[in-house]
Amino acid sequence: MIDWGRTCLITVTMLGGLLTLASLLIWVERRLLGIWQERCGPNRVGPGGILQPLADMIKMFTKEDWIPPFADKVVFVLTPAIVVVTTLMTFAVVPIAPGFIVADVNVGILFFLAMSSLAAYSVIVGGWASNSKFAFLGSLRATAQLISYEVFMGLSLMGTVALAGSFSLTDIVEAQRGLWFIVPQFLGFIIFFIAGLAETHRAPFDVPEAEAELVAGYHAEYSGMKFGMFFVGEYLSITLLSAMIVILFFGGWHGPVLPPVLWFLLKTSVFIALIILIRGTWPRLRFDQFLSFSWKVLIPLALINLVVTGGIVLARNG
C-alpha cells in the first residue's frame, strides 16, 4: 500500500523546492544574461540582487489585475493555471534520487508527453480568449509550432525506451548505470533538446510571443499575477526540460563521490544554464523556416534514429 507520510513529505518538498526554484530562476536568468552580455543585471535588491524575485512578486501582486472587457472571461482566467498545473503534475514522475519520487508509474515518459501536450492549451486557448489580434496571431503560431514539435519529441525518446526496455523513468535511470544514453543516443538527445526548447517556446523558438512583431504574443492582454503565472510556468518548464534531459540521457542521479540528489541537481542546473545561454546568444528563428526544419529534417532524423536503435537492440538480444 502507499506510504502516505512519505509520499506527502516528498510532494511537499518537491512543491516547495520547485516554486522557490522557479522564482529564483527569474533572478538567475537575468543575472546570467547580464553577465554574458557584459552588463550587471539586477544587483540592487539584497546581496547580489537575490531578492529581486521578491520585489518582482510584490510588484506583480500590487499591479492592477485587468481583464479586458472583450475577453472570454472564464477561459481567460483559467488558462494561466493550465501550464503551471500540468508542469507540476509532470514532476510527480520525475525521480530525483533512488526512491525519491512521488509516483513511480510504469508509463513515466508517456505521462510526461501527455502533460506537455496538455500544457500547450494554456498558450493556444489563452491567446484565443484574449480576443485581440496580436494575442490571436501568437496563439495561431503556437498551435502550429507545438503540434509540429510534439510529433517527434515522442519519437526521439523511443530510442531511449528501446535501449532501457521500459517507459518507467526510474528503470531508464537504472539502465544507465554503466553507460549514459548520451553516447548511444546522441542524435536522440539533440532532437529531444530542440523539440523541448520548442515545446517550452523559449528563444530561439519564441515566435508565439515575439515581442518585436506581436507585442507580447499570446499573453499580450495578461497583466498582474496572471501574467506572472505564465512566467512561473515557463521557468517550471525549463526546469522540467533540464530534469528530463538529465534523466533520459545523462544518467539521472548516477555519478561518483557526491550523493545522488546533489548529482541530479548539479546536472539539472547545468542544463538550465545552457538553456539561458542559448536564449542570450541565438537570434529568433523565422517561423516558416523552423516549421519546415521540423517536418523535413528532424522527423526523418528521429525516424532513422529509432530504426537504427531498434535494429541494434534486436541484433544484440539475438
Add this chain to the structure above:
Amino acid sequence: MEILFYIAASVAVLATLRVITHLHAVHALLYLIVALIASALIFYLLGAPFAAALEIIVYAGAIMVLFIFVVMLLNQGPLTVEQERRWLSPGIWIGPSLLAFVLLGEAFYVIMAEHAPSHDLVYVQPKEVAISLYGPYMIAIELASMLLLAGLIGAYHMGRRRGKERR
C-alpha cells in the same frame, strides 16, 4: 478504487453532456477535452495505463488541438451562438433520447443478466500491448498505417503550391 471510477465516469458524462448542450463551439471543445481526460483516467483505473497515456497524447493533446485550431480560425461570433440556439430546440431531442434510452435499457439488462463483467482487473503492461499489436493484430496496424500515409500524401498534394514555388 471503485469510488474513483464513479467520480471519473460522472465527470466524463457531465462534460460530454455540456459538449452537446453548450452553444459556444470553443467552450464545447474545452468540455470535450475534460471528457477525454476523464476517460483516460477510467482507462488507467481499469488497468490500462498505456491506453490512458495514449488517450491524452493523441486525442486530448493532438486531435483536439487541431479542432480548436480550426474553430479558432473560423472565429465564430455571437451570430453562430444564436444559430446554435435555434438548432438546439427541444423538439430535436426526442429522437436521440429515445434511441439512447433503448441503449440504456439494453445496458441495464446486460449488467443484470448472469454474465455480468467480472471485477477482477488485469493490469496490462505496455509491453503486452506492443506484443499483441505487432503479433495477432499486425495486418490491422499495417492497414491503418497505409491509410494514414495515403491521407498524408493527399494532404500534401492539396497543400502544394501550384505555379511559382516559394520556400
